[in-house]
Amino acid sequence: MQINVRFLDKRILKYFYEEKEWIERIHFLRKSFDYHKNVNILMFDSVDELSRFKGKKVPPWVIGTYEENSIIILDYKLWKDRGVGTFNQILVHELAHVIIHNSTKYPCPIWINEGMAMYFARQIVSDQDTEDICDFEDIYKIDFSNPNIYRISSYVINLIITKYGIDNTILRLKTASEFYNDYIFGKDNVNKLLLQIRNSKI
Ligand SMILES: [Zn+2]
Numbered sequence: 001m002q003i004n005v006r007f008l009d010k011r012i013l014k015y016f017y018e019e020k021e022w023i024e025r026i027h028f029l030r031k032s033f034d035y036h037k038n039v040n041i042l043m044f045d046s047v048d049e050l051s052r053f054k055g056k057k058v059p060p061w062v063i064g065t066y067e068e069n070s071i072i073i074l075d076y077k078l079w080k081d082r083g084v085g086t087f088n089q090i091l092v093h094e095l096a097h098v099i100i101h102n103s104t105k106y107p108c109p110i111w112i113n114e115g116m117a118m119y120f121a122r123q124i125v126s127d128q129d130t131e132d133i134c135d136f137e138d139i140y141k142i143d144f145s146n147p148n149i150y151r152i153s154s155y156v157i158n159l160i161i162t163k164y165g166i167d168n169t170i171l172r173l174k175t176a177s178e179f180y181n182d183y184i185f186g187k188d189n190v191n192k193l194l195l196q197i198r199n200s201k202i
Helices: 010-017 022-033 047-054 076-082 087-103 110-120 127-131 149-164 166-175 187-201
Strands: 005-007 039-044 064-067 070-074
Touching (some): 070 076
Parallel strands (some): 005 039
């Protein structure tokens, strides 16, 4: 199975092959987007080193990020016990960002980008806890200053994928020229989907 990732650090190989089941998941992600270009994976020893590489200050909580065709990840031993996910989960999350970045015509809104990355990385959030935080007017106004951004994004993307299917969702993501008024990703459709869920619970 061809996954086209270049491990630029020996440590990555070790971590990667400890969870072989994710090879299948990488394959599914690449096939879903029909994106097969090589992606480099680099590993760093500290957030400072990562900041120097990026040429800008990276927030201290960051464990992974991405660029054009590279994933940049902190050594797993530094965040293994933080409860944020396994090594390959974070790797697949960042790989999804790389692929979305290179597959979309227009810049992908934050919530779609994060929600899709969490979907492919199987970073599952509980529906029950999340419904309460989905009382926003406009999902496009939510940014990283909102501590619930990942949960909200994941919840809404799952609603969309359940309704339209993964292939239609990705096709739309790749071809949409504008998201805000889109019939799938648009603000009004998101509010409609959330309302349907709320009404079905009454
Ligand atoms: Zn992300």
